[in-house]
Amino acid sequence: MLFRSRMQILLGLSQTLGLDSGHVSFNGQIGGKQVAPEAVRRRAFVDQAREHSATPQEFLAFEALSNQIPLKNHSLDHDTAYNHSWLSVIVETYSSDNIISFSEKIFRCLVTPVPWIAYAGRYSIAKLQQLGFDVMPDLINHNYDPVLEAQNKMSCFVVCAQENIARLQSLPWAQVKSRCEVAAFHNQTLLSELARIWTINRSLWLQNLSRDIR
Secondary structure: OOOHHHHHHHHHHHHHOOOHHOOOOOOOOOOOOOOOOHHHHHHHHHHHHHHHHHHHHHHHHHHHHHOOOOOOOOOOHHHHHOOOOEEEEOOOOOOOOOOOOOOOHHHHHHOOOOEEEEEEEOOOOHHHHHOOOOOOOOOOOOOOOOOOOOHHHHHHHHHHHHHHHHHHOOOOOHHHHHHHHHHHHHHHHHHHHHHHHHHHHHHHHHHHHHHHOO
16 A cells, blocks of 8 residues: 555656656665665566556556656755755555554654655544644645545645645745744654653553453
């Protein structure tokens, strides 16, 4: 699911914004600790496209894109590219209509002072807000969050990315930077407090869990 979602978002952004409009890195690796040869990764990309493309036209678009896999259009290290983008586009490890699951990807967004959107389980952004995290709704449009997969959530996500980038570029960078710094500091503080509470309540939580699953 993760690799397929990243492929579809890569294709959508390339068709909407163009691959040269931002820092793009897509190594085409599917699992495994040892990095596969480039030809193997290109072939895997095409195989995934053949299996999951919705239309023949979509497969042809993927096939054309595969010639650039592994793709990296910049020479920056990961952290530099991450911090010098108008909008970081995150694809969570798991995404579905019924399950919310967070990995280190989402928490990196929350504690780093950069604008971001995340393709994740339905209502994931709402859940983060419910937990008290600042997802910058005054700065970033997360309208894709309640959309069902069957309602073309992928297309909605790509459009949101395009609209967010355009809006951010229309604002003074100092204003964007300041807002992101406020959000990152708030989220760092909240995570620190949640870690403290977890340490205190862990034993009680395990006792309750043991009781509930009997």
